[in-house]
Amino acid sequence: MIRFENVTFGYSEKRPILDDLTFHIEKGDFVALIGANGAGKSTISRLTNGLLHPTRGHVYLNGKDTLKTPSSALARDCGFLFQNPDRQICENTVKDEIAFSMKAQGWPTDEIEGRVDRIIKTFDLDPEWFPFSRSRGERQRIALASVLVCEPGLLILDEPTTGLDYLECIRIMDYVTRLNKEKGTTILMVSHDMELVQSYARNVLVLNHGKILGQGPTNEIMKNMDVLKKARVLPAQIPELALRFGDEFKDVFTVEEMLDALRAKAGKGGAL
Numbered sequence: 001m002i003r004f005e006n007v008t009f010g011y012s013e014k015r016p017i018l019d020d021l022t023f024h025i026e027k028g029d030f031v032a033l034i035g036a037n038g039a040g041k042s043t044i045s046r047l048t049n050g051l052l053h054p055t056r057g058h059v060y061l062n063g064k065d066t067l068k069t070p071s072s073a074l075a076r077d078c079g080f081l082f083q084n085p086d087r088q089i090c091e092n093t094v095k096d097e098i099a100f101s102m103k104a105q106g107w108p109t110d111e112i113e114g115r116v117d118r119i120i121k122t123f124d125l126d127p128e129w130f131p132f133s134r135s136r137g138e139r140q141r142i143a144l145a146s147v148l149v150c151e152p153g154l155l156i157l158d159e160p161t162t163g164l165d166y167l168e169c170i171r172i173m174d175y176v177t178r179l180n181k182e183k184g185t186t187i188l189m190v191s192h193d194m195e196l197v198q199s200y201a202r203n204v205l206v207l208n209h210g211k212i213l214g215q216g217p218t219n220e221i222m223k224n225m226d227v228l229k230k231a232r233v234l235p236a237q238i239p240e241l242a243l244r245f246g247d248e249f250k251d252v253f254t255v256e257e258m259l260d261a262l263r264a265k266a267g268k269g270g271a272l
């Protein structure tokens with residue numbers, strides 16, 4: 001779905017932000033991209049959807065070279081949720097906001113109306129709301145609905161839950177998970193929140209100073225303290241605790257698994 005081949009990129013001539021980067025994300029995967037501030041995560045997102053082009057190397061989205069494909073064509077395959085929803089919202093009603101990108105992509109009017117109505121109901125929005133006067137969580141839901149109404153095969157989420165309360169966060173992430181599982185939508189999620197990554201991502205890509213430091217299943221990366229430390233990322237709490245408890249806890253990643261493991265240990269009369 002996404003292929004970076006020897007990609008080098010810099011905003012200026014002096015110092016490349018990404019340096020000879022090669023990686024591949026499979027169709028249908030749910031990948032978290034993690035790394036310290038300024039590591040280049042948002043730059044990777046913008047290279048993927050063709051907003052930026054590599055200085056050297058190639059980026060392929062669904063087999064299409066972003067250097068040779070207009071970004072309007074790439075936009076059909078790739079929905080992008082900005083770090084800040086206010087940089088995305090531009091219309092005066094929810095209805096117009098959600099219809100905006102479908103109109104820009106030239107969809108027929110009746111198809112636009114049908115899809116906009118459906119997604120407004122799914123996301124529990126009001127078509128006449130003025131988006132900018134809504135809460136942060138509602139603005140995030142409006143922005144996400146306007147991306148998903150086009151049903152992109154790839155969804156890029158740049159810090160999707162920043163500023164959301166717990167329930168809004170669960171609501172958005174559960175919806176995204178259902179899309180991934182039921183419709184096979186590929187998800188690339190940039191996040192600093194390792195609890196979120198542990199709960200939702202299947203695989204993780206660790207970026208450090210413009211290079212890939214590690215890539216693999218979430219459960220493996222979450223216990224690779226060496227890689228997380230180098231990338232200046234704090235691990236999720238349960239995997240970290242499990243690691244400290246030792247080998248008997250090697251399969252523990254969630255609160256439930258921790259409780260089961262502790263009960264089993266207590267049943268055997270063991271002490272921690």
Ligand SMILES: Nc1ncnc2c1ncn2[C@@H]1O[C@H](COP(=O)(O)OP(=O)(O)OP(=O)(O)O)[C@@H](O)[C@H]1O
Nearest residue numbers: 011012017035036037038039040041042043044192
């Ligand atoms: N438009 C720009 N012009 C010049 N430099 C930029 C631009 N955007 C980002 N940079 C620089 O490129 C580097 C990578 O930035 P990027 O936004 O990709 O990092 P990030 O990993 O997303 O960081 P964060 O976690 O803070 O969102 C940083 O040093 C940043 O200052």
Ligand SMILES: [Mg+2]
Nearest residue numbers: 041042043083
């Ligand atoms: Mg960023």
